[in-house]
Amino acid sequence: MSAASAPDYEWLFTRTRAGRERGPGAAWGLLSALGRPDGAFRSVRVVGTNGKGSTCAMLEAGLIGAGVRTGRFTSPHLNDFEERIRVDGVNLNPARTAAFIDWARAHAGNAAFFDLSLALAAQVFAQDGVQVAVMEAGVGGASDATHALRRVAAVALTNVALDHVGVLGASVAQIARDKAGAAQPGVPLLTTATGEARTVIAEVARAVGAPLLTPQTHPALFRVPRAPRLEGPHQEQNAALAAATLRTLGFGTGVEAALNASHPGRLERFEAQGRTVLVDGAHNPHAALALALAVPRADVLLFGNLMRKDTAATLIPLLAVASARVFTAPGDLATPPAELAAQHGGEAHPDPEVALARALALTPPGGTLLVAGSLYLAGQVRALLRRS
The missing domain is CATH 3.40.1190.10 (Mur-like, catalytic domain)
Known part of the structure; x- marks a missing residue:
């Protein structure tokens, strides 16, 4: 075209x-x-x-x-x-x-x-x-x-x-x-x-x-x-x-x-740098709780969502999944990642590409990185993973 x-x-x-x-x-x-x-x-x-x-x-x-x-x-x-x-x-x-x-x-x-x-x-x-x-x-x-x-x-x-x-x-x-x-x-x-x-x-x-x-x-x-x-x-x-x-x-x-159906961005599994990356678009409390039940343990959580969502209630079920956290911004209207890092512990990297690189570095070889908080973030991360 x-x-x-x-x-x-x-x-x-x-x-x-x-x-x-x-x-x-x-x-x-x-x-x-x-x-x-x-x-x-x-x-x-x-x-x-x-x-x-x-x-x-x-x-x-x-x-x-x-x-x-x-x-x-x-x-x-x-x-x-x-x-x-x-x-x-x-x-x-x-x-x-x-x-x-x-x-x-x-x-x-x-x-x-x-x-x-x-x-x-x-x-x-x-x-x-x-x-x-x-x-x-x-x-x-x-x-x-x-x-x-x-x-x-x-x-x-x-x-x-x-x-x-x-x-x-x-x-x-x-x-x-x-x-x-x-x-x-x-x-x-x-x-x-x-x-x-x-x-x-x-x-x-x-x-x-x-x-x-x-x-x-x-x-x-x-x-x-x-x-x-x-x-x-x-x-x-x-x-x-x-x-x-x-x-x-x-x-x-x-x-x-x-x-047998598949659906991108719903607990979608990738392998990157010897790590497993699970990408999910969970963006509200109900979806986050379901995700936490499906993935009770991961090594690192990469999280970012939009301010119009109930960030606190969405994040709570996921905090118990991983003790290491990286927060990012999936768009201009995102919840500020620095605020999330200060409140919940972890690192803040507003650029999703930088955040993904840092989250992968924090994930041990053979370990699991969970990405959640927004379908926009899921789309950005899966594009980066597919490109690399």
């Missing part, structure tokens, strides 16, 4: 939601301007606090394994924007991103980045003859842009924990109510959520008229024959949700393929 046809990513990435109204309204307008391409395929909406990306990866693999022409829309990307939009496991061609950006600059007004990305995905899936698209929500359920999608065949709700409290609510119950708002009349709502969240989800499902399927109500539907390829006990719950969704849609033959 020539430089002249390269996508104007800078324009796209600056289309933040700041100052724009939340909800599906803007996405509905964009999809309408494109001729409602989302009507050309069936969608599976995946919502929840954590595990959405892994569940989407397993659903994608399962659908492809069942012989279905499959689209996948996820966020964020780790290294390239086109990771967000895939057809049959292949990332979008950047030339199509460039063409869409040219259209959007002329016709999309003040549309936000996520809404634009969703509209591009729907357009691509319609043009490429996708039969079923796996669509990951950004934030929330009823308040998310993916709520604008037509022909939703199923809603898969992974779990509910405190995250995005400034947007979705200050309690698990409030957040669960928003996420469960993805439910639609007559459309199966599947969830592996537990406790108070499951109670709220059940109330919303009854009110909407959505059939609710859970491991408690339909144990055979959620059964998995073996552990998934993705590492960590938490992935077994994601695998159960993916398997149940595939069976509900009539694609149970794809369960085995789903269990």
Whole structure:
């Protein structure tokens, strides 16, 4: 692709939601301007606090394994924007991103980045003859842009924990109510959520008229024959949700393929300089606790996250994993690494490349370095490791 046809990513990435109204309204307008391409395929909406990306990866693999022409829309990307939009496991061609950006600059007004990305995905899936698209929500359920999608065949709700409290609510119950708002009349709502969240989800499902399927109500539907390829006990719950969704849609033959799915930045294993490096995008307390259970011991922790996250609660489960710590900044809006080092002990290196080099030096030969705190950091570190 020539430089002249390269996508104007800078324009796209600056289309933040700041100052724009939340909800599906803007996405509905964009999809309408494109001729409602989302009507050309069936969608599976995946919502929840954590595990959405892994569940989407397993659903994608399962659908492809069942012989279905499959689209996948996820966020964020780790290294390239086109990771967000895939057809049959292949990332979008950047030339199509460039063409869409040219259209959007002329016709999309003040549309936000996520809404634009969703509209591009729907357009691509319609043009490429996708039969079923796996669509990951950004934030929330009823308040998310993916709520604008037509022909939703199923809603898969992974779990509910405190995250995005400034947007979705200050309690698990409030957040669960928003996420469960993805439910639609007559459309199966599947969830592996537990406790108070499951109670709220059940109330919303009854009110909407959505059939609710859970491991408690339909144990055979959620059964998995073996552990998934993705590492960590938490992935077994994601695998159960993916398997149940595939069976509900009539694609149970794809369960085995789903269990073989891989997903970058989720306990992804690298070997570097004779050390094992585990890269995970855990970026909130619920995800960090699951990671600490999956990796109870490492020699060094490399951590960096964004200030808008609950840094203290996210870091607490990981402090017990490693006594040696290196703190870094995955972006301009990161929690200052010097503050974290002063409070929790360790070294601060704002540049992720410098931080990774120092963390590897602190890790003994044959030892393990754990990287966590942000999907942005996961993307930066895995790019450095792959380059080297």
